[in-house]
Amino acid sequence: MSAVRLRGFGWRHAGRKRWAVRGLDLRIEHGERVLLLGASGAGKSTLLAALAGLLPEDSGEQEGTVEVDGRDPRTAREEVGLLFQDPEAQLVMARCGDDVAFGPENRGLPTEQIWPRVDEALRRVGFRYGRDRSTAALSGGEQQRLALAGVLALRPSLLLLDEPTANLDPAGATLIRDAVAMALDTDTTLLLVEHRLAEALPLVDRVVVLAPGGGVQADGAPQAVFAAHGEALAAEGVWVPGHPTPLRRATTAPGTELLAADELALPPRLASVSLTVRAGEALAVHGPNGAGKSTLALLLGGLLAPTAGQVTATPELAGRDARTPPHRWRAPALVGRIGSVFQDPEHQFVTTTVADELALGPRRTGRTEAQVRTTVDALLDRLRLTALAEANPYTLSGGEARRLSVATALATAPRLLVCDEPTFGQDRRTWRELVELFAELRDNGHGLVTVTHDPEFIAALADRQVRLDHPRSAL
Amino acid sequence: MINLEPVTRPDAPLARRNPVAKLAAALLCSFILIATLDPVTPAIAIAFELALLPLFGVRLRVLARRAMPLLFSAVGVLVTLVLFAAERSGRILAEAGPFLITSGVLITALGLVLRMFAVALPGLIVVATTDPTDLADALVQNAKLPARFAYGALAAFRLVPLLAQEWQMISMARRARGVDAGRNPLARLRIFGSTAFTLLVGAIRRGTRLAVAMDARGFDAMTPRSMARRQHFGRADGLLIAGAAVLAGAALTVSVAVGAFRPLIG
Numbered sequence: 001m002s003a004v005r006l007r008g009f010g011w012r013h014a015g016r017k018r019w020a021v022r023g024l025d026l027r028i029e030h031g032e033r034v035l036l037l038g039a040s041g042a043g044k045s046t047l048l049a050a051l052a053g054l055l056p057e058d059s060g061e062q063e064g065t066v067e068v069d070g071r072d073p074r075t076a077r078e079e080v081g082l083l084f085q086d087p088e089a090q091l092v093m094a095r096c097g098d099d100v101a102f103g104p105e106n107r108g109l110p111t112e113q114i115w116p117r118v119d120e121a122l123r124r125v126g127f128r129y130g131r132d133r134s135t136a137a138l139s140g141g142e143q144q145r146l147a148l149a150g151v152l153a154l155r156p157s158l159l160l161l162d163e164p165t166a167n168l169d170p171a172g173a174t175l176i177r178d179a180v181a182m183a184l185d186t187d188t189t190l191l192l193v194e195h196r197l198a199e200a201l202p203l204v205d206r207v208v209v210l211a212p213g214g215g216v217q218a219d220g221a222p223q224a225v226f227a228a229h230g231e232a233l234a235a236e237g238v239w240v241p242g243h244p245t246p247l248r249r250a251t252t253a254p255g256t257e258l259l260a261a262d263e264l265a266l267p268p269r270l271a272s273v274s275l276t277v278r279a280g281e282a283l284a285v286h287g288p289n290g291a292g293k294s295t296l297a298l299l300l301g302g303l304l305a306p307t308a309g310q311v312t313a314t315p316e317l318a319g320r321d322a323r324t325p326p327h328r329w330r331a332p333a334l335v336g337r338i339g340s341v342f343q344d345p346e347h348q349f350v351t352t353t354v355a356d357e358l359a360l361g362p363r364r365t366g367r368t369e370a371q372v373r374t375t376v377d378a379l380l381d382r383l384r385l386t387a388l389a390e391a392n393p394y395t396l397s398g399g400e401a402r403r404l405s406v407a408t409a410l411a412t413a414p415r416l417l418v419c420d421e422p423t424f425g426q427d428r429r430t431w432r433e434l435v436e437l438f439a440e441l442r443d444n445g446h447g448l449v450t451v452t453h454d455p456e457f458i459a460a461l462a463d464r465q466v467r468l469d470h471p472r473s474a475l
Numbered sequence: 476m477i478n479l480e481p482v483t484r485p486d487a488p489l490a491r492r493n494p495v496a497k498l499a500a501a502l503l504c505s506f507i508l509i510a511t512l513d514p515v516t517p518a519i520a521i522a523f524e525l526a527l528l529p530l531f532g533v534r535l536r537v538l539a540r541r542a543m544p545l546l547f548s549a550v551g552v553l554v555t556l557v558l559f560a561a562e563r564s565g566r567i568l569a570e571a572g573p574f575l576i577t578s579g580v581l582i583t584a585l586g587l588v589l590r591m592f593a594v595a596l597p598g599l600i601v602v603a604t605t606d607p608t609d610l611a612d613a614l615v616q617n618a619k620l621p622a623r624f625a626y627g628a629l630a631a632f633r634l635v636p637l638l639a640q641e642w643q644m645i646s647m648a649r650r651a652r653g654v655d656a657g658r659n660p661l662a663r664l665r666i667f668g669s670t671a672f673t674l675l676v677g678a679i680r681r682g683t684r685l686a687v688a689m690d691a692r693g694f695d696a697m698t699p700r701s702m703a704r705r706q707h708f709g710r711a712d713g714l715l716i717a718g719a720a721v722l723a724g725a726a727l728t729v730s731v732a733v734g735a736f737r738p739l740i741g
Contacts, residue, residue: 052691054687078696088637089681089688090685094633098703102689103693105702106700107693108701111703111705114701136633154693303651331650331655334651335653344644347677349673361652364653364654
C-alpha cells in the first residue's frame with residue numbers, strides 16, 4: 001500500500017542558488033498511475049529522487065514535507081523502486097539472473113527465496129533469455145527490460161520510472177512500454193516521467209504537470225488536462241498529443257552533389273552502403289539500433305577511415321582537396337567544410353565557457369578576432385544562449401547543451417552538416433528550434449545529413465531517406 | 476585491449492577451486508619470490524607453474540598471448556640492465572665501445588626477468604581461470620571483505636571496456652571541432668591531456684549514476700546481505716594453498732642447497 005503526500009515540498013541541491021523543485025502540493029493515492037510532465041528543469045527527476053529516498057539530508061536543503069505511506073521516504077526505501085534512463089549505468093552484474101538477484105540480496109532475502117523471486121520478475125517483464133545470459137550481450141531495450149526486472153524483484157508498491165525509454169530506439173521503447181504494462185498490477189502505484197506521450201499515455205490514468213517556477217500547473221485525467229492546458233504546455237516544450245509540428249520540406253530541387261559514399265563499409269559495425277549528399281537537401285538516415293547509423297555519420301563526417309569503399313568530396317565542397325578523402329584532411333580544413341554534431345554533446349566540449357566554445361572553430365580556421373566576435377554573437381543570439389555566454393558547457397541542461405553543440409558546428413560555416421540524433425531527448429521547444437534552424441540552412445544551400453530514430457523529425461524535415469539494416473541481416 | 480574474461484575449461488580440477496584459495500596461493504608464490512634475487516628460485520617456480528597449467532585447464536598459447544606485455548617489458552629490462560648496469564663483475568663476455576657485457580650483469584638481469592615472470596604468472600593464471608563475479612562472491616563470503624567494496628569494484632569493472640569506446644569517441648569529437656595536433660608533439664600531448672580529462676569527467680558521472688542506481692536497489696541498506704550464489708571453501712581449497720606453500724618452499728630450498736640463494740635484504 002503506497003500513497004504519496006507532498007506538502008509545500010521543495011528541494012535545493014547543496015551549492016545551488018536555484019531550487020530544483022519548490023512549493024509542491026500533491027496527493028497520489030494507492031494504485032494510481034500518474035504521468036509527471038513539465039519543461040526540462042522543472043524538477044521532475046529531483047522529485048523522483050526524493051520519493052525514492054535518495055536525497056540524503058546533508059546533500060541539500062528541504063522545505064515542506066514528503067511522505068510515502070506516512071513515512072519519510074528515506075526510511076521507506078523498501079516500498080519504492082526507481083528505474084533510470086541509462087541501462088548501461090544500472091546493470092551491476094555480468095549475468096542477467098545475478099543482476100536481478102542483486103536487489104533481493106541487498107535486502108537480505110533468504111537464499112532459497114531469491115531465485116524464485118528472480119524468475120518471477122523476469123517473467124513479469126517478458127524477458128526472453130535465461131538467467132545465464134551475459135548482460136553485455138543484450139540490446140539497449142533488453143538491458144532496460146532487465147533493469148526493470150531488477151527493480152520489480154524487490155516488489156515495490158511505488159514504482160518510479162524516470163524517462164525509461166529516452167535512450168532507446170522505437171523498438172526498444174516498445175519493449176519497455178509492453179514490459180511496464182505487463183508488470184503493473186492493482187497493488188502498484190506508478191509515477192512515470194516521459195517525454196514521449198504516445199508511449200506513456202496508454203499506461204496512465206492521471207497527468208500532473210509541474211510548473212517551471214514551482215508548484216503544480218495542471219492535474220487531472222489526461223484528456224481534461226490536455227483540453228484545458230494543451231496549448232500552453234505545447235508552447236513550453238511539453239510533447240502534447242494532437243499538436244502537430246510544422247512541416248519544413250524543401251521547396252526547391254536539390255542542388256549540386258557535395259559528397260558521395262561508394263560501397264562504404266566498416267565491418268562488423270556497418271555493412272556496405274552507397275549514397276550521395278546534395279546541397280539544399282536534407283537527407284535522413286534511419287534504421288534499428290546496431291545498424292551502424294552512427295558509424296556512417298562518422299565516416300561521412302571525415303572522422304573515421306573506412307575499411308572498404310570510399311567517401312569522395314566534390315570540388316564544390318572541397319575545392320582542390322577533393323582528390324583526397326575527408327578523413328585525411330587536416331582538422332581545421334575539415335571543419336570549414338563538414339560540420340559534425342555528436343549524439344552526446346559533452347563529448348565535443350573542449351573549453352570552459354560557452355563563448356570560447358563557439359570561438360574555437362573560427363579561430364582554428366584562421367578568422368580575424370573581429371570576425372570571430374561577430375560569428376559568436378550571432379550564434380549566441382540565434383540559439384538563445386546569450387545569457388549563458390560565460391557559463392561552463394558542462395553545467396548546461398540537456399537542451400542547452402544540444403543547442404550549443406549544433407552552434408559550435410555551425411560556427412565555421414561548413415557547407416555540409418552531419419548530425420547524429422540531434423533531437424534525442426529534446427523537449428518540444430528545442431525540437432522546433434532545431435527543425436527551423438536545419439530547414440533554414442538547407443534552404444540556404446547547405447547539405448544536411450541526419451542520423452535519427454525520430455519519425456516526427458523525418459516527417460518534418462527530410463527530403464530523402466536512407467534506411468540502414470543490421471549488418472548481419474543485410475549479408 | 477584489456478581482456479578479463481576467463482578462458483579456462485570449467486571442469487579443470489584446479490580452476491574449479493575457490494577463487495579466494497587461488498588468489499591466496501598466487502599471492503603466496505609471488506611473495507616468496509620477491510624475497511630472493513637469484514635466478515634459480517624463480518626458474519624452479521616457473522617450471523612448477525607451467526607444469527601445473529593443464530590442471531588449471533589453461534592452454535599455453537592462451538597464457539602466452541596474455542603474457543605478451545610482460546614479454547616486452549622483460550626484453551626492455553634485459554637490454555637496459557645488460558647495457559647500463561653500474562656493477563660489472565664477473566667474466567667479460569663482449570665489449571663494444573662504451574658497452575661492457577659481463578657474466579655477473581647477465582646473471583642479475585636474467586634473475587630479474589625470471590622473477591618478473593614467476594611473480595606475474597600465478598596472477599595471470601588466477602585471472603584466466605576465475606569469473607569476476609565468483610571472485611567477488613568468494614571475497615565477501617570466504618575472505619569476509621565488505622560487500623560494498625567487492626561488488627562496487629565488480630560493477631566498476633563492467634564499465635572498463637566502455638572507457639576504450641569513449642576515448643575513441645572523444646578523440647573523433649575533438650577532430651570534429653577542428654582540433655588536431657598534426658606533427659606537433661607538444662600539441663599532441665596537450666590534446667591527450669584534455670581528452671583524458673573529458674574521459675575522466677564522463678567516467679565519474681557514469682560511476683555516480685551507477686552508484687545511485689545501486690543504492691536505489693538497496694545496496695546501502697543496513698540489513699545484512701543475503702547470498703544468491705554460494706561459494707564453498709573446502710578441504711581441497713585449503714590443500715591448494717598448502718600446496719602452493721610447499722612448492723614455493725621447495726624452490727627456495729633447492730636454491731639455498733645449490734648455493735645460489737641471494738636474499739633481497741641482508
